[in-house]
Amino acid sequence: VLFESGAGVPIDGSVEAVKRLQSAGLPVRFCTNETTMTRNMLTEKLHRLGFSMKDEEIFPPIPAVCKVLQKRNLRPHLLVHPTAALDFEGIDTLNPNCVVLGDATAEFTYHNLNKAFQALMSMEKPILFSLGMGRYYKEEEELVLDVGPFAKALEFAADVKAEIVGKPSETFFSSVLEDMGVSPENAVMVGDDIVSDVGGAQACGMLGIQVRTGKFRPQDESHPKVKPDSFADNLLAAVDLILQASK
Amino acid sequence: VLFESGAGVPIDGSVEAVKRLQSAGLPVRFCTNETTMTRNMLTEKLHRLGFSMKDEEIFPPIPAVCKVLQKRNLRPHLLVHPTAALDFEGIDTLNPNCVVLGDATAEFTYHNLNKAFQALMSMEKPILFSLGMGRYYKEEEELVLDVGPFAKALEFAADVKAEIVGKPSETFFSSVLEDMGVSPENAVMVGDDIVSDVGGAQACGMLGIQVRTGKFRPQDESHPKVKPDSFADNLLAAVDLILQASK
Numbered sequence A, B: 001v002l003f004e005s006g007a008g009v010p011i012d013g014s015v016e017a018v019k020r021l022q023s024a025g026l027p028v029r030f031c032t033n034e035t036t037m038t039r040n041m042l043t044e045k046l047h048r049l050g051f052s053m054k055d056e057e058i059f060p061p062i063p064a065v066c067k068v069l070q071k072r073n074l075r076p077h078l079l080v081h082p083t084a085a086l087d088f089e090g091i092d093t094l095n096p097n098c099v100v101l102g103d104a105t106a107e108f109t110y111h112n113l114n115k116a117f118q119a120l121m122s123m124e125k126p127i128l129f130s131l132g133m134g135r136y137y138k139e140e141e142e143l144v145l146d147v148g149p150f151a152k153a154l155e156f157a158a159d160v161k162a163e164i165v166g167k168p169s170e171t172f173f174s175s176v177l178e179d180m181g182v183s184p185e186n187a188v189m190v191g192d193d194i195v196s197d198v199g200g201a202q203a204c205g206m207l208g209i210q211v212r213t214g215k216f217r218p219q220d221e222s223h224p225k226v227k228p229d230s231f232a233d234n235l236l237a238a239v240d241l242i243l244q245a246s247k
Helices: A014-023 A039-048 A061-071 A084-088 A110-121 A147-158 A170-180 A194-203 A218-222 A235-246 B014-023 B039-048 B061-071 B084-088 B110-121 B147-158 B170-180 B194-203 B218-222 B235-246
Strands: A076-079 A098-101 A128-130 A136-139 A142-145 A188-191 A207-211 A230-232 B076-079 B098-101 B128-130 B136-139 B142-145 B188-191 B207-211 B230-232
Touching (some): A014 A235, A061 A084, A061 A098, A061 A170, A076 A084, A076 A110, A110 A147, A128 A147, A142 B110, A147 B147, A188 A194, A207 A235, A230 A235, B014 B235, B061 B084, B061 B170, B076 B084, B076 B110, B098 B110, B110 B147, B128 B147, B170 B194, B188 B194, B188 B235, B194 B207, B207 B235, B230 B235
Parallel strands (some): A076 A098, A098 A128, A188 A207, A207 A230, B098 B128, B207 B230
Antiparallel strands (some): A136 A142, B136 B142
16 A cells, blocks of 8 residues: 555655645554564665654554463464564464464475474464465565465364454454544545455444555455445545545 | 375275275275375375275376366366376366366475466456365374365465365265265265265265274364264274175
């Protein structure tokens, strides 16, 4: 929604869109299921692209799952991106009693998936966390598999239901709303993933705007399950809709 | 059920068990979701281990799916084991209009899964065949992922329902029963996979015996969904049950 993930350039108008929201004084949070880099790297990347949000306005899944692990005294077997693994520093991973699955990209090998599966099968009560449940995203000019399909694979193999930390889980969206001090009926989610972003937000009582950038596909206009409250050509158009409505 | 897949040795009593069935004159078929070798290699392997069944008594999924592809004029994008790919000789794979997924083992890389996913996404009406839907099997001393989890991954990613060719699909079991000229209520399935073998056969109206060999796990004795008609320590014990009952 903010930038082309492959090319690493801002999507037309998105820098301006964020500025307009900030100038209007509306609370804004940036929800991401990004787990291939640390939160710090993500903030720095956004700043390099010209955005000016603060660290704490960005909501990725890893800091959230770390809190859950500590609260529930869980030690994860990690199948995550090697870079993102840095954000698990300080988390005990010896004798794992749960599995945490992130967008591991090329680390999704048969060998690594077997290791995660075997870890689940060795647990009396297997616990699987999935950092998001996205189906796919756009990388350069290709659609590539996100973490969701691999979570589904392990769910089926080990006969377990994944706990989702990230979009579209209600727990995740609720924690963001709480952080903003905004009730769902006063919040708008803008996303390019019709199921995870728009559908997830609507399920929590928010409005959902689908942008026609990023992983948007023309078929989304007539999606069998999710009907966005609005479509917008890009974030700037979505922000203009929001600012008009908030007047 | 017949042999330890890792060690490649017959399970105690299984050679004798097959002989007893053959001597009794009962029609027997060997249903397998094996897609890591050709049917020929499978027959030869079984003969080396001391079994004496004929080629046409063995029912693997690849010859079955090839018939379906030809009948429906489909050209597959293949994600299968390199060895098994030989059994697709003569099948047109140019401009694929469906995806066929087998137990590709180490070929289940992020790259290859993305290619299969992209093939599905490029089709107006995506068609996915899964050669079986097993969750896992035992390889040497480890449980490893079978084709099922990867089929689930692609189903979720491309929002498509896989057509299963192999156990536990009713189409597959029915074609075997038809080949034997036996009605389901007169047939017994013996398997080590409680869901795919026993549950699948029961769903078709057959009796299902769970053996305590191969991928059997003690938890199967109290499986929440599938209740085998009988348990047997191994194939020989199962065959003795069947021969007693058939008298």
